[in-house]
Amino acid sequence: MDSLRELMATEETLDPPDWVDVQALSHRIIDDAIGYLKDVRERPVWREMPAEVRAFFSAPLPREPAPIADVYGDVARNVMAYPMGNIHPRFWSWYMGSSNFTGALGDFLAAIQGSNLGGGNHAAGLMDSQVVDWCKEMVGFPASASGTLVSGGSMANIIGLTVARNAKAGVDVRERGVGAIPKPLRFYASDQVHSCHRKAMEALGLGNRAVRRIATDAGLRIDADALKAAIAEDHAAGFKPACVIGTAGTVNTGAIDDLQALAALAAEEDLWFHVDGCIGALIAIAPENRSLVAGIEQAHSIALDPHKWLHAPFEAGCALVRDASAHRSAFAVTPEYLESTPRGLASGQWLHDYGLQTSRGFRALKIWMALKEHGIEKFGRLIDQNIAQARHLTGLIEAEPTLELMAPTTINIVCFRHRLEGASEDRLKAFNTEIMLRLQEQGIAALSDTTVHGRHCLRVAITNHRTRRDDLDLLVRQALRIGKEIEAAAPPG
Ligand SMILES: *Cc1c(COP(=O)(O)O)cnc(C)c1O
DSSP, rough: HHHHHHHHHHHOOSOSSSSSHHHHHHHHHHHHHHHHHHHHGGSOOOOOHHHEEEEOOOHOOOOOOOOOHHHHHHHHHIIITSSTTSSSOOOOOOOOOOOOHHHHHHHHHHHHOOOOOSOOOOOHHHHHHHHHHHHHHHTTOTOOOOOEESSSSSHHHHHHHHHHHHHHHOOOHHHHGGOOOOSSEEEEEETOOOOOOHHHHHHHTTOOGEEEEEOOOOTSEEEEEEEEHHHHHHHHHHHHHEEEEEEEEOOOOOOOOOHHHHHHHHHHHTTEEEEETTTTTGGGTTTTTTGGTTGGGGGGGGEOOTTTTTTTTOOOEEESSSSSSHHHHOOOOOOOGOOOOSSSSSSOGGGGGSSSSSSOOOOOHHHEEEEHOHHHHHHHHHHHHHHHHHHHHHHHHOOOOOEEEEEEEEEEEEEEEETTTTTHHHHHHHHHHHHHHHHTTTTTTTHHHEEEEEEEEEEEEEEOOOOHHHHHHHHHHHHHHHHHHHHHHHHOO
16 A cells, blocks of 8 residues: 555646746746737847857757756747748748748647547548638639648648559559559650659659659740640650649749649640649638639649648648548558547548558647638639739839849749849859848848759749738848949959
8 A cells, every 4th residue: 555655646747837927938038928929020030050059059968857948939939039030021042931920829729638639520521621621712713622631731742642653543542552553754844843752653663753843934834735745755655645744833933834734735645743832732712812823713723732822830731632532542541450430539530541651730729720810712812912012012123223123923933143243143142141140140130042044043032921011122222232242352353
């Protein structure tokens, strides 16, 4: 009896001994978080971490407990103070959303509930399916289609391309593997296709060369004649043309392939039509620009990214597949320890049957809460607003003789560079890179860079609900100021 009592006394839990202390600290964390977002505009977009902050991250594995208030203090000092910067109104690097407070509350509550969305009969599972249904509706997919929330666009593309491969393989790939595919499969995409498709092809066992990169026109959209020629050539050479990947918003310049033409060609050639809509699928909800993505609703599968234009906190991607049974049959397995029961907890849908993960987080809640709070009409207007802002910046660049627009602006991505009289392409690249780095280091704005038609350029991708037009005015002024500074320090010649 005594030893039992002793054992009981030593039983431990992660719950705090006193919830009252935790409650006070939690209130403080919320207050700090609100202040953090409220004042984001006043802080630098980004800053380099001093050595002592870097050193903090090589502290040894903790063995002994520490008070939670101290743990939070460490996080506030060393983590919260050095963000990537994508919640800042002047962050326009690469391509990502700027998060939102409601979504953060959703992430918090999802973690508090702690549910695993691999399956089961509980509310979180129903909400996950509801958010997928809403995504279908936003892009014009039928209610009979299926889908799944995943980590992001890369995984959403992998899901779509896996279903495409299995549907077109001509053998049971799941059972027999890619080695049994009678004719090597060929996929087609423009030369602007996102790098995640390469990883997808590698992971699917088809290899990078299974995707033919088709030339693009002056607007960086896939060239339909070159695509038809490639398909004919592959037929003649004994390949099986399997899938065309259309991009609705390329990562370099925001170009949108002619999705209606691709849908028609796919139907004619009996190809799977997948749309990488990580950037642009949701333009379908933007009243002024939705015609740019007309045809997306005809796809067999779509990848989209709620952590981009829905500003969901990372991570949230969504794969949609028109043929629900093709989707399920690409992934479903029922091991003996995951059989369904007629009633009770295991009577729900197994959501792990639609992707590669078994355990799944409750990503839906952060998306659901923000959609409910604002409604999709507002999200649509915010997309239009970003596109209008990109056109505004394009106008500023065109009006400024020392700046040069480097690609047509279709949506919210602007490619430009600072001119430099008589300079070589290499020198221009070094000069513009220096402007970009000083803008970052001075905390003014975060841009990134890329190469379009063989020429280096700076790139502004405005997926940001906090950006205002005067932020873009300021960007142009500061880029010109820094350009002058560099030229003054190292005159051309
Ligand atoms: C962002 C992006 C991806 C990858 O999405 P992640 O969410 O970063 O995994 C794929 N394709 C395009 C066109 C993108 O812009």
